[in-house]
Amino acid sequence: TINNQLTPYCRQPDNDERKEEMSDILNKNIVNKISFKELSEQSITSEQLLNWSAPIDLAERYEMNNHSSELFYNCSSPWFGSKCQYRFVYNSFLSFDEIVEASVNSRSGIVLNVSVTTCYRFLFDCNRGPWSLCLDWGQICNGKVDCMNGEDA
Structure with a gap:
C-alpha cells in the first residue's frame, strides 16, 4: 500500500535516556x-x-x-x-494515527509555558540563531522558510 499520509510526531529522549545503553532492548x-x-x-x-x-x-x-x-x-x-x-500504553488495537491523535487530544486542554520543544536535527544547513540545527517538527514543510537555504519549506 502507498502511505498517503504521514502522522507527524516527534519524540525526544530525555538526558537519562540518551546516556542509557541499548542493551536492555529485548x-x-x-x-x-x-x-x-x-x-x-x-x-x-x-x-x-x-x-x-x-x-x-x-x-x-x-x-x-x-x-x-x-x-x-x-x-x-x-x-x-x-x-x-518504545511502545504506547494505549490499546494495542488502535492504529498509530489514532494513538497519536488520542495523545494530542488528551493534552489539548493543558496550557503550559514550556521552552523545550521537539527537535528535528536532520537539516544540516539550517541557520536558526541560537538553535542552528533545531526546528520543531511543525516547522518542517509548513510553507514557511526557516532555514536560509529553504530546505524546511
Whole structure:
C-alpha cells in the first residue's frame, strides 16, 4: 500500500535516556534486522520503511546511502523506534494515527509555558540563531522558510 499520509510526531529522549545503553532492548520486540544493502537488493523503498513505522531519520539515511551495512530493526507490534525500544500504553488495537491523535487530544486542554520543544536535527544547513540545527517538527514543510537555504519549506 502507498502511505498517503504521514502522522507527524516527534519524540525526544530525555538526558537519562540518551546516556542509557541499548542493551536492555529485548529481541522479542524485533521481528528481524535487515541491512540497508539487503533492503536495497529487495527493492525496498524509503516510503515502505515509513509504512513499517521506521523513524524518519532512518528512512532519510537509507535514501542517502542504501548500500551501507546499517541495520533496520523491523519491530513487532506494538513496538516502534530505531531499535524497537518504545511502545504506547494505549490499546494495542488502535492504529498509530489514532494513538497519536488520542495523545494530542488528551493534552489539548493543558496550557503550559514550556521552552523545550521537539527537535528535528536532520537539516544540516539550517541557520536558526541560537538553535542552528533545531526546528520543531511543525516547522518542517509548513510553507514557511526557516532555514536560509529553504530546505524546511
